[in-house]
Amino acid sequence: MTALSRDDVAHLAHLARLAVTDEELDLFAGQLDVILSSVAHVADVAADDIPPTTHAVPLTNITRPDALGPCLHPDEVLAAAPAAQGGRFRVPRILNEPA
Amino acid sequence: MTASSSLTAGTAVEIAALIASGEVSAVEVTQAHLDRIASDDGALHAFLRVDTDGALASAKAVDDQRAAGESLGPLAGVPLALKDVVVTRGLETTSGSKILAGWIPPYDATITARIKAAGIVILGKTNMDEFAMGSSTENSGFGPSHNPWDLDRIPGGSSGGSSAAVAGGLAPLGIGTDTGGSIRQPAAVTGLVGHKPTYGGVSRYGLIAFSSSLDQAGPFGRTVLDTALLHETIAGHDLSDSTSIPAPVPPVVAAARAGASGDLTGLRVGVVRELGGHGFADGYEPGVLTSVGEAVEVMAGLGAEIVEVSCPHFGYALAAYYLIAPSEASSNLARFDAVRYGLRVGDDGVRGLDEVMALTRQAGFGPEVKRRIMIGTYALSSGYYEAYYGQAQKVRTLISRDFAAAFGAADVLVSPSTPTVAFPLGARTDNPLAMYAADLCTLPASLAGTPAISVPSGLSDGLPVGLQIMAPALADDRCYRVAAAVESALDARRGHPLLQEIPIR
Numbered sequence: 351m352t353a354l355s356r357d358d359v360a361h362l363a364h365l366a367r368l369a370v371t372d373e374e375l376d377l378f379a380g381q382l383d384v385i386l387s388s389v390a391h392v393a394d395v396a397a398d399d400i401p402p403t404t405h406a407v408p409l410t411n412i413t414r415p416d417a418l419g420p421c422l423h424p425d426e427v428l429a430a431a432p433a434a435q436g437g438r439f440r441v442p443r444i445l446n447e448p449a
Numbered sequence: 450m451t452a453s454s455s456l457t458a459g460t461a462v463e464i465a466a467l468i469a470s471g472e473v474s475a476v477e478v479t480q481a482h483l484d485r486i487a488s489d490d491g492a493l494h495a496f497l498r499v500d501t502d503g504a505l506a507s508a509k510a511v512d513d514q515r516a517a518g519e520s521l522g523p524l525a526g527v528p529l530a531l532k533d534v535v536v537t538r539g540l541e542t543t544s545g546s547k548i549l550a551g552w553i554p555p556y557d558a559t560i561t562a563r564i565k566a567a568g569i570v571i572l573g574k575t576n577m578d579e580f581a582m583g584s585s586t587e588n589s590g591f592g593p594s595h596n597p598w599d600l601d602r603i604p605g606g607s608s609g610g611s612s613a614a615v616a617g618g619l620a621p622l623g624i625g626t627d628t629g630g631s632i633r634q635p636a637a638v639t640g641l642v643g644h645k646p647t648y649g650g651v652s653r654y655g656l657i658a659f660s661s662s663l664d665q666a667g668p669f670g671r672t673v674l675d676t677a678l679l680h681e682t683i684a685g686h687d688l689s690d691s692t693s694i695p696a697p698v699p700p701v702v703a704a705a706r707a708g709a710s711g712d713l714t715g716l717r718v719g720v721v722r723e724l725g726g727h728g729f730a731d732g733y734e735p736g737v738l739t740s741v742g743e744a745v746e747v748m749a750g751l752g753a754e755i756v757e758v759s760c761p762h763f764g765y766a767l768a769a770y771y772l773i774a775p776s777e778a779s780s781n782l783a784r785f786d787a788v789r790y791g792l793r794v795g796d797d798g799v800r801g802l803d804e805v806m807a808l809t810r811q812a813g814f815g816p817e818v819k820r821r822i823m824i825g826t827y828a829l830s831s832g833y834y835e836a837y838y839g840q841a842q843k844v845r846t847l848i849s850r851d852f853a854a855a856f857g858a859a860d861v862l863v864s865p866s867t868p869t870v871a872f873p874l875g876a877r878t879d880n881p882l883a884m885y886a887a888d889l890c891t892l893p894a895s896l897a898g899t900p901a902i903s904v905p906s907g908l909s910d911g912l913p914v915g916l917q918i919m920a921p922a923l924a925d926d927r928c929y930r931v932a933a934a935v936e937s938a939l940d941a942r943r944g945h946p947l948l949q950e951i952p953i954r
Contacts (some may be wrong), residue, residue, distance in 0.1 A: 354827075360824040362856045364829070365465055366779060367786075367803065369811040370819065377816075388882055389768040392840045395847065401650055402842030405692060406648045406922040408899025412691040417850060426555035432793030439788055442802045 355381040456481040461527045461621045461675040468511070468526040473507035475515075479570050481529045486572065486619050494594045495604075495614035497533050497571035500540055504528065509571045514568070523678055525568030530614035533574040534581055535559050535666065536655045544657040545577040545607075547590040549791045558692070560624065560654020560666055560683040565742040567682045572620055575610030580782065580817050581631055581659045583607050584887035588817040589876050595874070598637060598912055598951055602871040605635025605887075608669070612639040615669050616948065622679050623669035628660050629770050630891025631873040632667045632868070637866035637915025640905045640947050642670045642676040642932065645891075647922050648898030649694035651680075652687035652732075658939025659776040661692075662769075663895050671948055673933040674905060677705035680925070696923060703918075704926035708933030714752030717929065719859025720745060724890045725868065732886060733868040736909025741865045744906035744916045747938045748863075748931070758858055760851035766892040767843045771885060771898070772828050772841040773899040776849030779825025782818070787812060820881065849897040856921050861931050864890045866903035866915030894919050902928035904935055905947045913947065 358359045363370045367441065370378065433440040451691045451893040456464065456478055467473045483501055490496055511526040531537065536554035538561075543549040557565070564571060573707040578588035586594040586609035595616035596604040608625030612635035615623040625632040627645035636643025644667045651666045658664060666683065671674030684698040716727035720726060725733045725741070749755050787809035788802075814822070828837035855862055867887055877883040894901040899922050903915035916935065920927035942945050 357851050359823065362826050363495070364623075364807075365781075365821075366819075366822045366826045367807045367810055368814070368822065369804075369807040372630045374816075374819070378820060378823065382819060382827070385771065385824060385881060386827065389771045389837075391764055392768045392772060393836055395762070395765055395840070395844055397840060397843035397847065397883060399845050400838065400843040403845040403897075404842065406849075407694050407696075409649075409692065409694070414509075414688040422555045427789075430553055430555065432787060432791065433796065439789055442798075442805045443798050444802045445865055446801060 354386060355380055450929040457485045457618045459621065460672050461670060461678065462672070464621055466522055468515070469521055471515070473824055475511040475570065476505060479504050479508035479572070482572055482620060482943050485874045489617060490619060492595060493597060493613045493617045493619065494592060495530065495575055495610045495617060495619055496573045497543065497591055497610065497741055498541055498578050500571060503896070504572050505542065507565070510611060511568045511570070511750060520565045524622070524682060526570060527622060528570045528572045528620050529564060530573065530575045530611045530620035531561070531564070531571050532577055532611050532625050534626050535561055535624060536657065537571070537574065538666040540574065542574065543591040544581070544589070545579040545591065546813065546818070547691055547792065548785050548809070552790050552813040557654065559687045559700065561655060563683050563848035563929065567944070568646050569622070569756055575614055575623065577610055578607035578690050580657065581607040581626055581628055582778070582817050582821055584634055585628070585882055586610060586878070587874065588815055590815055592771070593726050594742060596871045599640065599871065602873050602912070603638070603670060603870065605638040607631040609635050610638060611669050612641055612643070614707060615671060616641055616951065621671060622675060624683070625669055626656060626664055626666045626709040627895065628663045628774060629895045630888040631827070631889045632669065632886055633901060633915065633917060636903040637870035638913060640913035640951065641669050641671060642673050643667065643902050644676055644902040644925070644928060645894065645900060646680065646695065646925055647900045649692050650698070650900070650925060652693050653686050654687055659782040660774040661781060662777060663774060663816055667876050671946070673929055673936050674702070674705045677929050689732050699923060699927050700781055701929045704930040705933045708930035709805055709937045711751055711934050713931065713934050714908070716753040716861070717859040718745065718748050718753045718755050719758035719855050719862045720755060721763065721855070721862050721864045722757055722759045723761065724864035726757065732889065733865065734870065734909060737865050737869060737914050739909040740909050741916050742941070744935055745863060746929060747935060751934055751938060756859055758855040758862065760855055760893065762844065762847040762851050763893045766848060766896055767885060767889060769841040769844040769896060770888070770892045771824070772837045774823040775825035776828045776838045777825070779822045779829065782822055785813065805878065807811035817881070845896045848893050851923070852893070852897050861927055862919040864917045865892055866917040868915060870909050870912035890917055900925040900928050902932045903933040907947070908950065
């Protein structure tokens with residue numbers, strides 16, 4: 351596999367919403383490259399006609415009764431939030447214009 | 450030996466019997482463990498937080514039930530160490546991450562509720578690698594735990610706080626979660642029994658998700674029977690987890706009792722060549738292979754037929770795992786967005802959500818979590834998905850087929866639980882790949898979703914070695930039956946349980 355550059359790692363960090371430092375970019379670029387190189391050999395297995403697996407016991411169409419049940423209490427939920435206002439989560443601005 | 454130290458050295462079965470007969474109260478048992486934590490956990494750092502009031506209240510409730518003549522469950526009043534990945538209503542839960550420091554969950558996990566309903570006393574929440582990513586607890590956001598056999602060594606991970614607590618005399622029972630080996634590996638390096646149930650056998654509702662197609666909670670104990678009793682307490686179908694298996698819990702307690710008689714006549718034991726066998730011993734310590742080999746000879750002495758089996762795709766398990774687990778983690782950990790719970794950094798009224806989110810995640814996540822999120826982001830990105838995640842999921846199928854073929858020739862498969870004894874703290878922290886190798890033997894059963902147990906086989910250089918026993922899906926009882934036979938034969942030969950050889954500090 352191609353080597354992962356510092357810029358590649360910066361792009362991944364942006365996609366993953368991680369404000370990594372310059373120092374970390376240097377460290378992670380080397381480490382991620384080693385890790386990805388070592389796992390790339392999964393591609394060596396001939397598996398074109400092999401179906402993927404996700405569960406030891408295949409399950410389909412899982413449903414449960416459409417019945418009322420207990421739900422979380424809003425006060426308890428909002429008490430655990432980093433910021434709440436007027437019974438809702440308070441969020442920083444989500445659009446890219448200045449406030 | 451004081452009365453209090455005999456209470457903390459006993460098995461769960463012994464402690465439950467003392468409580469049921471009225472010889473000691475559940476409150477006395479809990480207080481003895483709280484005292485032990487106060488004196489010893491400074492050195493072990495098994496617990497992130499101790500719930501003194503909650504534990505004493507739960508114990509008193511058991512004593513009140515007994516006084517009222519109500520029937521008690523088989524583990525009523527027995528204390529337990531709960532891994533901090535399991536949410537507990539009203540009790541701080543962090544999953545070992547600073548990003549969740551101070552978070553008070555508004556609900557109980559299904560297994561928390563089942564533990565409470567059984568009258569088991571939750572002493573507190575145990576340390577772990579951050580979001581269960583690691584094999585040593587050194588990735589915890591709150592400092593590492595220490596192995597009670599040698600405080601300079603790791604107690605395994607990611608469930609290393611629970612293993613340190615149970616081996617170190619702080620709790621007779623523990624709960625761990627196993628995504629790639631995080632119950633079996635810490636059990637092995639601390640001289641405990643630890644079982645990873647069949648995927649779907651124990652509800653994941655209320656476990657803070659790491660890799661959803663692999664995560665599975667399970668029990669730690671000092672004996673196979675204790676471990677089986679805790680397994681039966683937490684297992685079983687749960688409508689709150691759509692991957693939960695709608696089938697009866699395998700009869701693991703009956704199997705543990707039957708196995709203790711020590712008869713394995715007619716059982717076919719498959720030794721997996723690719724896990725430390727001839728030509729595949731690189732990275733395995735000779736002392737580990739010797740100890741496991743002796744346990745296999747013990748099985749033969751109990752009447753088992755030993756065969757060698759080959760599972761050619763197990764060599765790809767590490768690579769497949771380190772694509773699947775980070776991919777699912779990068780998706781699961783997207784929920785830490787600085788909005789609904791946990792940390793928020795940089796919200797100055799000017800910065801937008803994207804920037805606040807990135808600053809928060811940067812400040813709240815440790816290096817291993819960041820590495821895995823970025824690997825997963827890469828493996829799931831357009832153009833790489835099929836080559837990495839898709840291909841890894843196909844390799845899982847091939848590993849499952851290897852298991853199916855091997856289970857045609859053998860009833861259970863065996864291997865070392867981990868290639869080495871507990872390594873020194875700090876030995877692998879700069880080398881992620883060396884750390885990942887601790888999971889070499891446990892990953893195949895994780896990827897196939899099949900059950901596997903680790904049971905002590907002996908010591909190498911004075912440190913515990915674990916034997917892994919793997920069984921087909923839903924045949925968890927087979928793991929327990931064979932483990933109990935090995936345990937009783939080895940205990941008889943040694944004259945005492947292995948844990949009694951733990952050095953007294």
